[in-house]
Structure formats: structure tokens, C-alpha cells
Amino acid sequence: MSKESTESAVRVFEVGPRDGLQNESEILPVEQRVQLIERLIAAGSKDIEVGSFVHPRWVPQMAASDEVFQQLKPRDDVNYWALVPNMRGLDRALDVGATHLAFFISASETHNYKNLNRGISESLDELREMLTIARDKGLTSRAYVSMVFGCPYEGDIDFGRVMDISATLIDMGTDMISLGDTIGIGKPLQVRRDCKRAVDTFGVDHVALHLHDTRGMGVTNAMVAYEAGMRCFDSSVGGIGGCPFAPGAAGNLGTEDLLYLMDSLDADTGIDVAQISKIAAWLEQEAHITIPSRCTNYLQSQRNDI
Amino acid sequence: MSKESTESAVRVFEVGPRDGLQNESEILPVEQRVQLIERLIAAGSKDIEVGSFVHPRWVPQMAASDEVFQQLKPRDDVNYWALVPNMRGLDRALDVGATHLAFFISASETHNYKNLNRGISESLDELREMLTIARDKGLTSRAYVSMVFGCPYEGDIDFGRVMDISATLIDMGTDMISLGDTIGIGKPLQVRRDCKRAVDTFGVDHVALHLHDTRGMGVTNAMVAYEAGMRCFDSSVGGIGGCPFAPGAAGNLGTEDLLYLMDSLDADTGIDVAQISKIAAWLEQEAHITIPSRCTNYLQSQRNDI
Numbered sequence: 001m002s003k004e005s006t007e008s009a010v011r012v013f014e015v016g017p018r019d020g021l022q023n024e025s026e027i028l029p030v031e032q033r034v035q036l037i038e039r040l041i042a043a044g045s046k047d048i049e050v051g052s053f054v055h056p057r058w059v060p061q062m063a064a065s066d067e068v069f070q071q072l073k074p075r076d077d078v079n080y081w082a083l084v085p086n087m088r089g090l091d092r093a094l095d096v097g098a099t100h101l102a103f104f105i106s107a108s109e110t111h112n113y114k115n116l117n118r119g120i121s122e123s124l125d126e127l128r129e130m131l132t133i134a135r136d137k138g139l140t141s142r143a144y145v146s147m148v149f150g151c152p153y154e155g156d157i158d159f160g161r162v163m164d165i166s167a168t169l170i171d172m173g174t175d176m177i178s179l180g181d182t183i184g185i186g187k188p189l190q191v192r193r194d195c196k197r198a199v200d201t202f203g204v205d206h207v208a209l210h211l212h213d214t215r216g217m218g219v220t221n222a223m224v225a226y227e228a229g230m231r232c233f234d235s236s237v238g239g240i241g242g243c244p245f246a247p248g249a250a251g252n253l254g255t256e257d258l259l260y261l262m263d264s265l266d267a268d269t270g271i272d273v274a275q276i277s278k279i280a281a282w283l284e285q286e287a288h289i290t291i292p293s294r295c296t297n298y299l300q301s302q303r304n305d306i
Numbered sequence: 307m308s309k310e311s312t313e314s315a316v317r318v319f320e321v322g323p324r325d326g327l328q329n330e331s332e333i334l335p336v337e338q339r340v341q342l343i344e345r346l347i348a349a350g351s352k353d354i355e356v357g358s359f360v361h362p363r364w365v366p367q368m369a370a371s372d373e374v375f376q377q378l379k380p381r382d383d384v385n386y387w388a389l390v391p392n393m394r395g396l397d398r399a400l401d402v403g404a405t406h407l408a409f410f411i412s413a414s415e416t417h418n419y420k421n422l423n424r425g426i427s428e429s430l431d432e433l434r435e436m437l438t439i440a441r442d443k444g445l446t447s448r449a450y451v452s453m454v455f456g457c458p459y460e461g462d463i464d465f466g467r468v469m470d471i472s473a474t475l476i477d478m479g480t481d482m483i484s485l486g487d488t489i490g491i492g493k494p495l496q497v498r499r500d501c502k503r504a505v506d507t508f509g510v511d512h513v514a515l516h517l518h519d520t521r522g523m524g525v526t527n528a529m530v531a532y533e534a535g536m537r538c539f540d541s542s543v544g545g546i547g548g549c550p551f552a553p554g555a556a557g558n559l560g561t562e563d564l565l566y567l568m569d570s571l572d573a574d575t576g577i578d579v580a581q582i583s584k585i586a587a588w589l590e591q592e593a594h595i596t597i598p599s600r601c602t603n604y605l606q607s608q609r610n611d612i
Contacts, residue, residue, distance in 0.1 A: 213600065215566055216601050217567070219525065220526040220529050223494055224529070250603070260522065260523070264494060264495070294519065295522050
């Protein structure tokens, strides 16, 4: 179901309903989350991370992700992705019939401990089990490697370590690595060099870039990564997902900002930027989430500017 | 006084006190404008557009620019720039002893009419007179050519026309052309190609790029222009200068966003990004101007996040 990686085709992986919403202080009811996903599909999104099977005590925004899954109409041309933190989460995801699974691990030992309460090597052991189950059941998977360009606890991250972890995960059977600039600290020359290395090593269909726009470098890093050969990008509608303690702070790279860039490069995403921007405006009005996307702020100001 | 264009030295031309403030609905008193400029100098700014000699009926934000000039301490290492729209404005600028003059013209015939009530050719005639006076008095000048990458009235702009107007202005004696992406519509491949052409033709010391971040492409366009050889960039502290009718809409490329990019490229600007960000926060608190700069929003959220 994955889009062919012709030179100009770009796969946009929508993480707003999961990575976006889970970092907002507003908690959306199931009905609104389903509506958000339906709107994204109408705009052209084909890969959507629709929920997370973490314990609701830790991430109340993602509670009832099973209900979200159950309410979504199965579609041949859309991949609904489930974030799975551990074996228990995997069981829950399988219970609702999830066919596309996203796992995660950190390239920073300290962050991995803080986030998952275990070291990288233990995480890899559990991932091996989970990926074996996924493969045996014929399911599709991706694995986020986070903090690939820097970590708030460890500072610089050796990209060699990122490559080693990624190679291990691909050996274990995951279909795609998503390189996570979790705190938006990647610098263009670094992003260009490291993305080229990952694409050249693992192949263009097996690597994605997951950018955050924390310091305003998201679009620039997407540009240099695209020119380095990257053809799959994660983004969130409206750029939601900023820190809940800093309203208006940027979160994930905004889908509309990414689309505006890709349109300007004549890269074909199959998604309509104006539609995505309208969904962001709807989120702001209905769910009271501040939308940091510059592109949406521009497009919506134009609509009100008459 | 201009910084030598070694490979990594970048000249940052601060337009916040003029292009920024003149597009904000808040009108700052002279005292606050002078304070803003003094703070910019303390952060390392060497080229600052401090006011405009347009009629205050049209731009009340720039009223009393002569007082701003008179209150600024002369400094050998700082260029205070005056925006001059016409002969009457030139007289006023000369009266306060301005030594650095910025003129403007549009690459769009329609925009030139709307902005200056005359065609490009008539504007060039008046510019010839003004540039002759400036040269005779040994003053330094730059000329903005606006709408170089597109125009809200005419759509696409032939960059050949931009080159012709620029060549004419350089023949007339101006020291530098500033290529204005007035509505922030430039696309990276276009900006890369056209900036290379301008730098190759006029020389690196005679061209600047004046970006607006309307659609979130400011940093990306600065990146590709830098790699195409551009070494002078206009920007405004905080990214102020958005449309007065759309609060929060992006204005000029934010100085701190530009500096963050340049620092990441190991390009030397001589200006401190953290200081600029603090000035933006001060502007927000003291002058109630919404700061769109992503970099400042991040840096300031970190300061409040303890």
C-alpha cells in the first residue's frame, strides 16, 4: 500500500491524532478524534497514526484509543497506525485488529530510561519479541528512533549509534525506521548528512524523518532532507503537539507547512494543503488548541481578511 | 564600515525599528524606539534601519523619525539607516544628518503605482536625482526592490525585470540592492536560482535578501540563499511586522530565527541570538506586540519553564 518512491513522490505520515494530541493539554473525546481522522482522510492522508496503546494514567489524551480504532471505517487505501509501547499495548492493538504498528525506542540511553524505564538493550529485546509477532501475523510496522540529532539529557548523539539501532530493528523485521528529531534540535547540515547516510544504507522506502519545529527549523530540515533523498516525512496537522506547559510553542512539523514546501518543490504528496489548513482551523475552534503552523495562520488570516 | 565578505561572515541588516514597527498596530513613542535601537546595538547589530521619512499621515508609526535620529548617539561601528521615499523625505533625512539612506522601488508596475502613485520609470527618474545627491555628499545608500519573487497584484514577476531595475540602480550609484520578498511568496528553488544570479552579477557586497516569513518559508529561503552565495540578510527582531489586521501573522523574517540558522551553519554574524530574543520578549511585554518568532517563543518558554 506504500506509495512508490519515484523521484518526486513523497509519503506524508500524519501523526497529529497521536503525537500531536498527546502533547496538548486539551483532551479530545473519541468522537472528535474520529472526526479529525475522517477529515484528514478527506484531505488525502493515507498514513495516519490514530492512537496509542499506552496506559491512560500516563497519557490521558490517548485513553480509549481502542474505541477510536473500532469507530473507523476500514479502507483499502488508508493505513491506520497504532503506537505500541510494550507487549501489553501490543495485545490491545491486536484486539482491535490494528494492522499497522508503530514501536519506539530512543537513541539516548538516558531518555530511554526516563521514557521506558529500561535501557536501550532491554528495549531492543522486547522489540524483537514484538516484531516477531507482527511479522508472524503479516502486519506492517515502523519503529521510531527518538533523539537522533540531540538529547536534552545527553546533548550530542552519535549518529553511528542511531544507525546501529536502526540496522538492528530492520534486521528484526521492521518495515521502516522513523528518525525522530524529538526536541527539534537538528541542524540543517547535520540533517542533510545523516539523512543521506540513512537513506543510502537502508533504502528510501525504509526510512522516514520525524521533525519537530521547536526552534523553527522544521521546514528547512525537511527541505535539506528531501534534497538528500528522503521521501517519507512525519508531520502533524496544524503543527500541534507543543509542550502543554508552553501554549503556542511549536510541536511537530505542521503538515500544511510540510505540504506547502513539497508543493513548492513540485513533490507530489496527494494531500491538499488548503484542506489540511481548514482542519487545523477547525481544531482551533472546536478543540481550543492553539495552532502554531505559520502556513495555517497565513491562510486563515487571508480568509478573514476581506 | 561594511563587514568583509569572507566565506562565513554574514551581514545582518536589522529592519525591526522601521519595517517591523511600521506594520504593527501599536505605535511606539520615540523614547521606546530609541531604547529598542540601543538594545539592538548592545546585542551586536551594526546595520539598523531606525526610521522612515514618509509623511506621518501615511505611516503614523514612523512619525518623529527625526527625533529618533537626533537622540541616537553617533557611533563609528554602527550604521543608522533612514528610509527615504522621495525628495522631501531626503531633505528631512539630510537635515538630521543621516549618512545611510535606503530607497525603494517595486519590481511590479501595479504595486509601484499603488505604493508610490507613479510608474517604475518615473520612480527611477526620481531615484536618479536622489542617488546623485547622496553620491555627491559621500553618503552610503541601498535600494529595496520589492515584490521580486511575486506580487499580489501581478502574480509572477519576471526576475529579468528585477535584474534590469537593479542594474540601473547600481549604475546610478547605489551601494547595494536589497531583493525584497515583500509578501513572503518566494519558493526555495526560485530563491536559490535568482539569488545566485544576483550575487554573480552584482557581487556579494552589493546584494541583500529581504525576506518575509508570511508562509513560514523565511528560514528555508535564507538557507538556500546562503548556500547560493548571499551574505547580507534583512530581518526584524522578533519577526515583527505582520499585517496589522491579522494579529500573530508573521512579518519580516525574525532576526533570532535568522541568527539561529546562521549559527547552525557556523556563519559569523557578530550578533547574539539570546540577546535578540530577550529584546523581542521585552517588546512583547513593554509594547504589547505579539512576537511570531518561533525561536523566541521557544527560548522564552524555556526561561519560564522552570
